[in-house]
Amino acid sequence: MNMFSVRGRRALSLVAAVVLGAGLLAACGSSDDNTAASGSTIAVEGKFGTTQVPKDPKRVVTVGYNDQDFTLALGVVPVQTRAFFDSYNELPWVKAATGGKGVPSMAGDSINLEEIAKAKPDVIFAIYETIDQKTYDQLSKIAPTVIQSSEYKDEETPWDVQLLTTGKALGKEPQAQALVDQVKAKIDEAKAAHPEFAGKTLVVDYGPENGGHYLIGKNDPRRALFDGLGFNAQDTVGDVSEEKLSLLDRDVLFVEGATKSQMAGSPAFTRLDVVRDDRTLYTTFDSPLAGALSYSGPNALLYAIDVVVPQLSNALSGKPVADLATA
Missing domain, CATH: 3.40.50.1980 (Nitrogenase molybdenum iron protein domain)
Incomplete structure (x- = not known):
C-alpha cells in the first residue's frame, strides 16, 4: 500500500494538496x-x-x-x-x-x-x-x-x-448495469447460503500499527462487501487507543493491515474474546484481498466474495479461520 496515510484520514479523508500555477x-x-x-x-x-x-x-x-x-x-x-x-x-x-x-x-x-x-x-x-x-x-x-x-x-x-x-x-450504462446485477446476485447468493451473517456486528480495524487502531464505519466503501452481506457496523468510527480496545470485541473482527503474529504483541488485543475465540480474520495490505476490499470495484468485489465469505462463516461457526495474508 502507498503508506502516505493508513489512518489520519476520515476513511480516506486527506485534504488534497493541489499543485499548479x-x-x-x-x-x-x-x-x-x-x-x-x-x-x-x-x-x-x-x-x-x-x-x-x-x-x-x-x-x-x-x-x-x-x-x-x-x-x-x-x-x-x-x-x-x-x-x-x-x-x-x-x-x-x-x-x-x-x-x-x-x-x-x-x-x-x-x-x-x-x-x-x-x-x-x-x-x-x-x-x-x-x-x-x-x-x-x-x-x-x-x-x-x-x-x-x-x-x-x-x-x-x-x-x-x-x-x-x-x-x-x-x-457504457448497459455494461455498468450488467456488472451491478452480477455482483448483487453473487452477494445475495452468499447471504442466502449464510443466514448467520444477518444482524451480526463486524468491526473493521484498518491499519493497526504502533498500538493504534482505526475503525471503519458504515457506508465507507472499504467495508462495502461486509455491509452488503448483512453485517452491522460498530458505532465508533476513527482512531481507538489501546485502552479502548473493548470496542473491537463484537461478533467478528477483520484486521486489515497486520498479521496474527504481528498483533500478538499487544496484550490488550489478545485478551479480546473475539480474538481468543478465533473470530478474527487478518490480512496484510500486500494481499489481493486487502486491495479488493479497499478498491471495491465490481471485479474486486467478485474476487473478495470468493475469498472472504467462507472464512467469515468459519469465524461464526467455530471452525478454524484461514490465514488471509496472501489471499
Missing part, C-alpha cells in the same frame, strides 16, 4: 464549455452542478482513490491514475483488465494538476475523494470532471452508484 490552468481553458458547445456530450450530475462529458472519451484520468477500478471494469484503461496501493497493477483483476500492463499513476499522493494537464484528458473522474469547489473548478479547467452527487457524504458513494455514474459518463 494559475497561468497553466488558464491556458488549459474550460474543456467542459468547449465540449458542451459541440452538442456531443453526456450530462452527468455532481454536487457542484452538471458536467458535460464528451461522448466516447479516449483519454481518461482518475484522481479519486479507487476510480480506476471502475473504469477498468468497463473496459477503459486510464492514461493516468491517482496512487493508492503500490501493488495495484499486480492485483489479478487489474492484470486481466490491462493484459498485465497495468495503469500509470501520478507521482506523490496529491492531486497534481500539472501532471493531470500533461496527460491531456478528455474526462477526469474524482468520485472517491473529498473535492471542494475550488479543486473542482481547477480540474474542470483541464477537462470535464465527474464527481459524486450531493446525495451522499464525501467518500461515501455506494459502489453500485459509483459504477453506474462511471458507466453513464463513459457511455
Whole structure:
C-alpha cells in the first residue's frame, strides 16, 4: 500500500494538496464549455452542478482513490491514475483488465494538476475523494470532471452508484448495469447460503500499527462487501487507543493491515474474546484481498466474495479461520 496515510484520514479523508500555477490552468481553458458547445456530450450530475462529458472519451484520468477500478471494469484503461496501493497493477483483476500492463499513476499522493494537464484528458473522474469547489473548478479547467452527487457524504458513494455514474459518463450504462446485477446476485447468493451473517456486528480495524487502531464505519466503501452481506457496523468510527480496545470485541473482527503474529504483541488485543475465540480474520495490505476490499470495484468485489465469505462463516461457526495474508 502507498503508506502516505493508513489512518489520519476520515476513511480516506486527506485534504488534497493541489499543485499548479494559475497561468497553466488558464491556458488549459474550460474543456467542459468547449465540449458542451459541440452538442456531443453526456450530462452527468455532481454536487457542484452538471458536467458535460464528451461522448466516447479516449483519454481518461482518475484522481479519486479507487476510480480506476471502475473504469477498468468497463473496459477503459486510464492514461493516468491517482496512487493508492503500490501493488495495484499486480492485483489479478487489474492484470486481466490491462493484459498485465497495468495503469500509470501520478507521482506523490496529491492531486497534481500539472501532471493531470500533461496527460491531456478528455474526462477526469474524482468520485472517491473529498473535492471542494475550488479543486473542482481547477480540474474542470483541464477537462470535464465527474464527481459524486450531493446525495451522499464525501467518500461515501455506494459502489453500485459509483459504477453506474462511471458507466453513464463513459457511455457504457448497459455494461455498468450488467456488472451491478452480477455482483448483487453473487452477494445475495452468499447471504442466502449464510443466514448467520444477518444482524451480526463486524468491526473493521484498518491499519493497526504502533498500538493504534482505526475503525471503519458504515457506508465507507472499504467495508462495502461486509455491509452488503448483512453485517452491522460498530458505532465508533476513527482512531481507538489501546485502552479502548473493548470496542473491537463484537461478533467478528477483520484486521486489515497486520498479521496474527504481528498483533500478538499487544496484550490488550489478545485478551479480546473475539480474538481468543478465533473470530478474527487478518490480512496484510500486500494481499489481493486487502486491495479488493479497499478498491471495491465490481471485479474486486467478485474476487473478495470468493475469498472472504467462507472464512467469515468459519469465524461464526467455530471452525478454524484461514490465514488471509496472501489471499
